[in-house]
Amino acid sequence: MRKVIGVFVLFVSLMIISGCGTTDKNSTTTNIDDSKWKDVEESGKLVVGTSGTLYPASYYPEGSDRITGYNVEVIREVAKRLGLESKFEIMSFDSKMAALQSGRVDVVMAGPRDESKEKFNFSEPFKYSYSTMIVRSEDHSGIESLEDLKGKVAGGAATTVYSDIARKYGAEVKTYGNATNDVYLRDVANGRTDVIINDYYLQSLALKAFPELDIELHPDLKFHPQTVSVVTPKEDQILADKIDETVKEMKNDGTLTKLSGEFFGGQDVSQEIKDDIKEIEGIE
Template sequence: MFKRIAALSALFALAASAAFAASALDKDTLVAATESTYPPYESRNEKGELVGFDIELTETVAKKLGKKVEWLDMPFDSLIPALMSGKVDLVAAGMSATPERAKRVNFSAPYEISFSAFVTGVENPPKDTDELAGKVVAVQIGTVQENFARSLGNVEVKTFQKFDDCVREVVLGRAAATLMDIPVAKQYVQAKDFAGKVTVAFNKQITGADKAIAMPKQDEALTAAVNGVIEEMDKSGELAALRDKWFKE
């Protein structure tokens, strides 16, 4: 009986290994994951449709590879686990390609340099992180912003699933600041619900890791194909045009 169980376990392990060994390039449709509260990288328009730089970039890459895209919208801290479990084929969510993440997933060539803006109330905004000592900083869970806030060691960190909740905490006076990529901060500062209530106090490069598309660690074929398209788009000027469209401000 134990031999039978061992044989079945080995069979299941072999089947799982084979499933992961197959490349997403073998499929007609790529399953892509994002978290849709991070404009202009990704958000939903008035019709509830996903729009943004990452969305258009991913769909352009897929089209050039002869693939369709099926989108899944999920919490940011669920994105890499979904990729590692085989639930999705790639992640496009304004994600920074940090060395820690690169141990678990593959990243495409970077497509944008990452700088963060600190969003605070409009009255007496701080000039640097030193002025946030002893105060509450709201961040999205699982992000490089969360890691940076915790690394300060002298602030109270509150985490949320969505960035709009982080900004709302600042508006309500329950947090002194939140931080996010500069293009995203500009969107929130100008948004209807937050205009005139928050401002960008200062900018800071919190990590040397730039933005990239994440893919399964074992799918080298997909990584190579995506990188080939991004390189082609960079050389042709398509990537710059896409940046100008979504980050024109």
């Protein structure tokens, strides 16, 4: 039985908004290798790379062996509408793109960067968000601006945009494996690290799970708007087109809004954010 604390691992890859072109999901595309789609269709399964410890995006509820979460239920519904079962492979963020490129999995869920857009297709985003910081409540860990990150220690994974932001402003990044969020949060609270930069929605939910810790979301800093999409290898264009069209259908018929409400306390993460969010030059 899998037993995972209902909290999230803070190394989600969420970057700038990007979408793919679409075709009718029942149509064929000329001059494109459709072998991947044929293989997936023949197998009847869509293999998905996901963390399994990322509450509320991808996690095992306490006492359950069935993976769930917003990302998981989105891709589960996509697969269902394409006539497929979904099979989930558990892996850390830092290994997801390599697993996708090697063919170990058919899709992952992440946000685009310029270099990744050259190798992968990104569907219509199914989640919009921005970055915030978790800091100590008593003094905001000495951080009142992004520039104050200089000399601080930030908890994160090696290859996320959040770690890129921390390094850009002079912070040292303390890296973790596929750890649950309590490890990250307790390190900030006890002073082993100073800050966690990550997704607003995920961090706000994580804090609710640990009210005893003297930490909080920074009240003044909102930056780096970002999205999450379904990702496929560049050469798998027919599979990508079918997924993209299905995600759009789910957005239009209200399915994404319904799923978001279930996992994000009634908030709709499937809609673009209208707040004034600071862009960071040089960070994708």
